[in-house]
Amino acid sequence: MDLKIADRVAFVAASTSGLGRASAVALAAEGVAVCVTGRSLERCEPVVDEITAAGGRATACVLDVEDPDSVAAALGHCESELGAIDILVLNGPGPKPGLPSQVVAEDVDGAVRRLVSPHVQMINAVLPGMKERGWGRVIGIGSTAVITPSEQLVLSTMGRQALAGYLKALSTEVGKDGITVNMVHPGRIATPRIDQLDADQAERDGVSAQDVRTRFENAIPVKRLGDPAELGATVAFLASVHAGYITGVGIRLDGGVTPVQ
Numbered sequence: 001m002d003l004k005i006a007d008r009v010a011f012v013a014a015s016t017s018g019l020g021r022a023s024a025v026a027l028a029a030e031g032v033a034v035c036v037t038g039r040s041l042e043r044c045e046p047v048v049d050e051i052t053a054a055g056g057r058a059t060a061c062v063l064d065v066e067d068p069d070s071v072a073a074a075l076g077h078c079e080s081e082l083g084a085i086d087i088l089v090l091n092g093p094g095p096k097p098g099l100p101s102q103v104v105a106e107d108v109d110g111a112v113r114r115l116v117s118p119h120v121q122m123i124n125a126v127l128p129g130m131k132e133r134g135w136g137r138v139i140g141i142g143s144t145a146v147i148t149p150s151e152q153l154v155l156s157t158m159g160r161q162a163l164a165g166y167l168k169a170l171s172t173e174v175g176k177d178g179i180t181v182n183m184v185h186p187g188r189i190a191t192p193r194i195d196q197l198d199a200d201q202a203e204r205d206g207v208s209a210q211d212v213r214t215r216f217e218n219a220i221p222v223k224r225l226g227d228p229a230e231l232g233a234t235v236a237f238l239a240s241v242h243a244g245y246i247t248g249v250g251i252r253l254d255g256g257v258t259p260v261q
Contacts (some may be wrong), residue, residue: 003240006031010087010239011078013065013122016043018191019141019231020091026232027239028056032087035078037063057082065092065118075125084133085126087239090119090140090163094193095155097200107155115159120166127174136179137239140167141231144187144258146250152201164250171248180247182238187254188216189226221256 009032015024016038028034028051036047036058044060051058061077064070078085095111123138130136143150145157146164164183171181188194195209198216202209217223231253237243238251252258 001242003030003236003242005087005236005240007033008086008239009033009035009078009082009084010089011035011037011075011085011122011126012089012091013037013063013118014091014093015089016047018193019186019189019228020089021047022228022232023089023091023139023141023235024058024232025050026229026236027087027089028058029054030236030240031056032239033057033082034059035074035082035085036060037074039064066113068118068121071118071121072125075122084129086130086133086135087137088122088126088139089235090122090138092118094143094153095159097152097197098154099151100154103154108158111155111159112162115156116162116166119163123170127179130179131174131177134178136174136177137243138167138170138179138181139235139238140164140181140183141235142183142185142250144185144252144254146183146185147252147258153197168248175247178244180238180244182243182247183250184231184234184238185250185252185254185258186226186231187252187257188220189228189231189253191228194225219257220254224255226253226255 010027012024014020015036024034036044038044048058048060059081061074063074142160146160149157167181198209198212202212
């Protein structure tokens with residue numbers, strides 16, 4: 001299927017590994033010019049090399065989502081190198097694990113700084129241009145914890161639920177401008193983040209990381225973890241012309257494990 005987004009420009013936050021990288025690569029495969037972002041150029045360059053080796057177009061820039069000046073500079077770099085941003089993929093590292101009873105106010109502030117504030121800043125920066133051109137895609141990478149809160153990842157749950165509420169409200173405001181706003185909610189996808197969470201859980205339970213992985217896989221109806229490329233393909237479709245009538249929704253990519261609400 002031709003997604004009809006060749007020559008569009010995408011800014012993908014936190015795209016040096018995991019779900020952000022998969023999103024950047026999938027968009028580039030559709031002919032989208034992609035700005036790859038991460039905490040260092042050294043981490044960005046392998047992704048840019050992968051995209052350009054496949055015939056795509058990409059640039060790299062440093063992005064610290066908790067630093068507003070860094071966010072502004074990265075957006076400016078993208079537009080100066082590639083052009084006006086048509087597709088904005090919101091992504092970022094999750095806060096530390098922890099139980100609800102362990103949360104303190106400073107932790108909540110940190111979750112907002114990481115998962116909400118920078119994404120609002122990015123949207124505010126690109127929205128005027130999208131409105132002027134009458135076309136835009138905003139896609140947030142969330143979590144199934146938005147649907148079913150996670151006891152062990154309460155800070156991630158809080159931050160991502162706040163972002164989900166904001167994006168849903170935004171979708172109703174900008175739909176008339178040709179801009180769609182959606183989220184994808186991954187469950188357990190085979191990324192370094194999940195590897196670390198499994199290792200942490202194994203240490204708490206006194207078992208091996210493989211034991212933890214097997215336990216989670218057995219609980220998933222499809223009996224496996226997701227492939228990052230599957231999420232990347234979903235992001236690319238939501239960015240496509242064909243998805244122009246899809247807005248204000250959260251799509252689960254979890255192998256069927258999350259109860260429907």
